[in-house]
Amino acid sequence: MKLPLSGALAVTLLASAGTLAVSAPAQAAPAPARALTAHASTTHHAPHAANVTFAGTVALDDCSGSIVRMPNSQGADPALVMTNGHCLESGMPNPGQVITNQPSNRDFTLLDDSGNPIGDLQASSVVYSTMTNTDVTIYQLPESYDDIQQQYGISPLTISANHPTAGTPIEVVSGYWQATYSCNISGFVYELKEGSWTWKDSVRYTSSCNTIGGTSGSPVIDTNTGLVVAVNNTGNENGERCTVDNPCEVDANGKVTVHQGTNYAEETYEIPACFAPGNKLDLTLAGCTLPK
Template sequence: MQLRRALATVAAAAAAAVLLGQPASAAPAPAIQAATLASTISLSNCSASLVRYPTSVSTDRAMMLTNGHCYERGFIAAGTVLRNVSSTRSGTLLNASGGALGTVRADRVLYATMTGTDVTLYRLNTTFASLQSTYGATALTLSSSRPSAGTSMSIPSGYWKRVWNCAIDGFVPTLREDEWSWTDSIRYNAGCDTIGGTSGSPIVSSATGQVIGINNTGNEDGGRCTLNNPCEVAADGTVSVLSGRGYGEQTYWFTTCLTSARVIDLTLSGCLLPD
């Protein structure tokens, strides 16, 4: 997972260097386009982003999306799902060029797991409208559709203040890393060289500007199903390893589990989020 790669990268670098004002009935402004750092968030050890559901309204609490393995209390054990847990996680909200706009702070984990997918979705202590009014920040919209192979995408990292431009090479029935397994994972094209610290970065469709996934891992050394060396498991159980390849997890799953009040309900028919 690219969180540990981030810590190692920062340590090496350190050694080398001695290293929204709308009516309640209205939705927030349309999603920004890809290929900038607007609405990304820099965490202490990961990347994150300011996000909204397609049905969110301006008076809703804003949300911050990152990986499950970026959860502030450490990696989440396989088989565990966290819901409505208190939090004080904070990060720095960035503008399009990577400049700091201000600090955003969470008060609750709405959903987090490293089982089936690798996500943490936080509720912030302020609304979309307040962030729009204060910083001019417009949240990225979570797409409600499954992405397709060949989709051009950007991976903007708040941690590194850098954007990777890549494409979806295909999908992996099961991606396995150490004790964790993820379902229908996104495989990036060869040469999409995401690095440690990009964990939690949104995967943004170049065509729509909407979030279609979240960056979470890459095979560093050609290892087989070990930490920082995920392997691909086909439907028939065949295991393969693509050294150097990066991966992400789909995020439209959130939209399959929402009530009309925009609350996550894991019991809803068709809900794809693990429970």
């Protein structure tokens, strides 16, 4: 998992190669404040169609995230923030656990297109959180998209309702580090296992997306369309097999392979089908396949 490394939590929650740092306490100690204002972009950028910036991304105390909308969301709808399930402030959900409509006052630092902090937002609730099949937390804000646009000039990122495609150029945008990582979707993993958790149909990056601790929850943006296609969450740091911070790949026949230094994300195309008009979560909707 990709939580920032802290001295006390030397279990490398999402340390260097971008792992899902699933260990002890779910939250690592906050990075120094300067981490939110220095060293904007750290990667090489290939030309792309969409103008991908930091606008719409947020920094949490130990993770990254983004303000997101569904394809049918309206400006007056309550705004949503997406990050990882393992970034949930109350602790990482257990395998099989789904959390919905839980009060929250989680703070987010909103960034402008250059990665500069321009305001603070606070959640009103956890709409949905799980680490089963996927690794996602979605918060609701008291403000609407229109409110945020009027006050800060920031528009949300849109989650694609379509399955991503292998070979697609992508950019991982970390609000925590104000850093971006450019690469392509290498392919998809039938099952990705890390510690006690299993994720299905995960996105595998090509080698240039060397995400690090603190990038957990970063939106993965298709640079052809500008749409969010996944949420960054983990990587194999030390070459271990299926352990925390060292996920392994399992194919449909049960064959296990380990790819040290490879990083991953969880697809997000299933999310829009679970939201009714008004950004209301409804896991009973036809076509909703998120864990219930």
